[in-house]
Amino acid sequence: MTRSVYVTGIDRGDGRQVVELGVMELLTRQVDRVGVFRPLVHHNPDRLFELLRARYRLSQDPATVHGMDYYEASALQAERGTDELVSTLVDRFHLVARDYEVVLVLGTDFADTQLPNELALNARLANEFGAAVIPVVGGRGQTAEAVRAETRNAYRAYEVLGCDVLAMVANRVEREDRDEIAERLASRLPVPCYVLPDEPALSAPTVAQISQALDATVLLGDDSGLARDALDFVFGGAMLPHFLAALTPGCLVVTPGDRADLVVGSLAAHSAGTPPIAGLLLTLGERPTDEILTLAARLAPGTPVLSVPGNSFPTAERLVPLEGKLTAATPRKAETAIGLFERYIDTGELLKQVSAPSSDRVTPMMFEHQLLEQARADRKRVVLPEGTEERVLHAAEVLLRRDVCDLTLLGPVDQIRKKAADLGIDLGDTQLIDPATSELRDSFAEKYAGYRAHRGVTVELAYDVVSDVNYFGTLMVQEGLADGMVSGSVHSTAATIRPAFEIIKTRPDSSIVSSVFFMCLADKVLVYGDCAVNPHPEAEQLADIAIQSAATAQRFGVAPRIAMLSYSTGTSGSGADVDKVREATELARERRPDLKIEGPIQYDAAVEPSVAATKLPGSEVAGQASVLIFPDLNTGNNTYKAVQRSAGAIAVGPVLQGLRKPVNDLSRGALVQDIVNTVAITAIQAQIPAQSASPTEKATAP
Structure with a gap:
């Protein structure tokens, strides 16, 4: 019999898409064929299903995903009663369930539904589907006590209605309250209760979503720039020195289009990484001159510049309520959501609760999931010598958002920061090192000269050698400053692994x-x-x-x-x-x-x-x-x-x-996901206790 998981809520605004996406991630680790069913839908195509289909390569016919739209459901309930509505939805659910090992059910959204007692309807549907329930409670703007009370009440409501409650999730709580809420709920509820803090990057709209909502004209910017999250809005009217001091990381600058000084100043600050911005929104329908736009494109390639006809005040009124959406077009938000889910939810415990039938098959997606989970279990640091390469930076972003491992990027630090800013990538606290200027260069030169003294290598010669990013990264691994290294996206195999043969040597x-x-x-x-x-x-x-x-x-x-x-x-x-x-x-x-x-x-x-x-x-x-x-x-x-x-x-x-310590090579045609997988593998290899090498031992590989 198909096992189903029903993710539901008690009111709108709970941000449960994070939980729905996270549960889908768990289910696809366990079985090959996972179906999706949403009993009632507002929008067709369904944004979340399109995301799930793209991310998890679902082959399910979109026409089978939805029971009916809310208007049809309301009419059916009014004319023929709730029993008839439920019966129809159950029939449509089973059309999906018969073809899949497990089904993820996406509950109603409590938004403009015209349906009485929506919580009871979700509970009844879950029971009729034979689905276990994960209720989600929204905690944004609420006190810790209010979140605890609402979560307990939600559990009782679904439990009284006969539901098999797998776990409770309190989402979007104030970050400083998270630990206290989690501790108090753990002692008050008989099922696991997970507490997720509010994550600004999830609720922030992307520049593309803002452009669509305001029907803006895109003057500059590429797809990567439009995918940036607008974490804040800074309205420009002051003179440039005061204005620059007001900029915040990831902000969208809103300023009249005739303020060329603010346009150029904002992009220059972005280019310098102080701070990187999401983009610019120009009001009043004023378009900068071609010379200014050309300069802007050179200062910050890919950074979006939008234009709208209205002035700043009505534009602000439309901007402030905008919220980000998890869609197929926002893969960065999906990575952030899954990272949040995996950081604060005991996925092993929840997976046992789900008890979906295990599959004997190991699909590529299951294998990739296992890699990330295994790497995350014992966090290691991996050094990436190709820190200015675009694919490496995108992979680093995925690894950081999924909380897989710690990273060190090598290369000219200013170049790495500028490239990351141009790509709209937030590297957070990632360690950045330029081998040419690092204080480690002298000691590494002495170490390398010692390892290669039998080959006549002097400290002076070694000083030049260790400025090479692959040699520097390998020495970081050898000296315990990193646990593993991955390179090769722009270097040959020989350039990547020769330093390991010379320095790390065989087990x-x-x-x-x-x-x-x-x-x-x-x-x-x-x-x-x-x-x-x-x-x-x-x-x-x-x-x-x-x-x-x-x-x-x-x-x-x-x-x-x-x-x-x-x-x-x-x-x-x-x-x-x-x-x-x-x-x-x-x-x-x-x-x-x-x-x-x-x-x-x-x-x-x-x-x-x-x-x-x-x-x-x-x-x-x-x-x-x-x-x-x-x-x-x-x-x-x-x-x-x-x-x-x-x-x-x-x-x-x-x-x-x-090798005694892990160093891995990439194909020069490696995709971002290939790099992510290889870094995860390297981190897992590093979990095996290292065996130190004697400087005189020789690797047997060429």
Whole structure:
């Protein structure tokens, strides 16, 4: 039977979209097929469903999501009664439930509905759907005592009406009251109660939403700039020196369009990062001259400049009540919302309460969820040497909003800040270091000279070497100032990992540094090794790669069943290449008799049960291999790319293994999500206790 979760409220303005999005995040970690049902809807298309569909790649037909609109429901209830309304909605719910393992139900919004006793209607629908309920109480502008009382009353209301209340959520409470409210409610309610503080970035409208609401003309700005949150409004009328002092981070400057001094001054301040602004809104229908607009575009590329015909006072009246909306067009808000949800809600506890049927399948999305959750469980610091690269900055924003790990960005600090400001990215308290001017440069030069003294490296030469961002980042990891490093979006693989070979070196239990890719197929995750580092591994090295890859797979939740791949299966073939794989298989078995290893074996026999039944009947690995070890780099690299492109697989990696401390390489074509995943993997690798290296030990990789 389908298990459903019904997120509802008691009044409007509770901001429950954060909870709905967070619950969807939890459900998609547990099962593959999650449906969505909203009994009553105001708007079609539904903004939140469009966000869920885009973010979670839902295949559900939008026509099945909604029971009916509020006007139709009100008319039906008036003419034929509540029982008929409920019966109709139950029928439409079950049309969705029959096709999905679990359904997220989005309760009514208590806004202009014309429906009597809406809370009771939500409670009855939840009961008829067989859904567990998570009521959300809004706490904005209320005292701590009022929030506590309202939350307790809401629990009693739904409990008295027969609902299975999973948990209570008090949302949008004053940040300074959060801990006290949470502590008091925990002792007063028999179900878990979670308290979320108010988050200004969620309620702040984006510049694009402001533009749409005011029907403004966009004079300058790109999509990234229009996606910025307007955290404050600063109305310009004073002379420039006084005006600049009034600017706040993330503010939207509202000023008459003929104040060229304020336009240029605001953008110059933004360019310097003191402070970064969301954009400008020019009133009175006055358009700056082309020369001013050209200067503005050069000062702050991408920063939006809007124009409206009215004067500042009516514009302010329309601006102040605007609230941000979670939509498919606001992915940054979605990351902020999920980060807030995961920071203040015990997701493990709530997931147990939901008790959705677990899926045997591991989809790419589930794997990505697991990565972020595992990284967050033991927070580490990862250094990103490519601090001025746009994709890296966007990935950093996601990681920070999701609270995955601490970050250090390397590069000229002013350039990083300017680039982040131009992209509308708030780096918060992220550590920024310029290796060329850092006070660490001298000590790092001495350290590096010590590591490479056997190669004739002097301190003077080392001083130049350690100004390179990859060498500097690697030394931060070696010296314990960071737990791991990720680079390669604009650097070659050699430039990324050579410093690690020279400084960090291999683990005592490894003879080689190798790599794996996590290949996320539609219904499972396979581990491919080695597809990136070693061109022609010998039998002993191949055995080491297999053992390393098994450990990596297990670390990331993939039960290792190892296939040592060749063009021959079992004893059917011979030749130098097959003999090498056969020898490697025996060596791996001798070293790790506890592992399930098969080889030599062909790819089809390794992954396809019907082929395995013919070629290797009775094998514990054949037909169900999860770790596939290729005999050489040529075979592995081409195979992973063929599967990635032809089967639509997501390839996460390469993930380096065998180093004492984690350093990972990115493809120069890496997408933002690839960078996020690789940083999460690096943070998880760093959770394994580090093993220090002797300066005289040599890495065996080239």
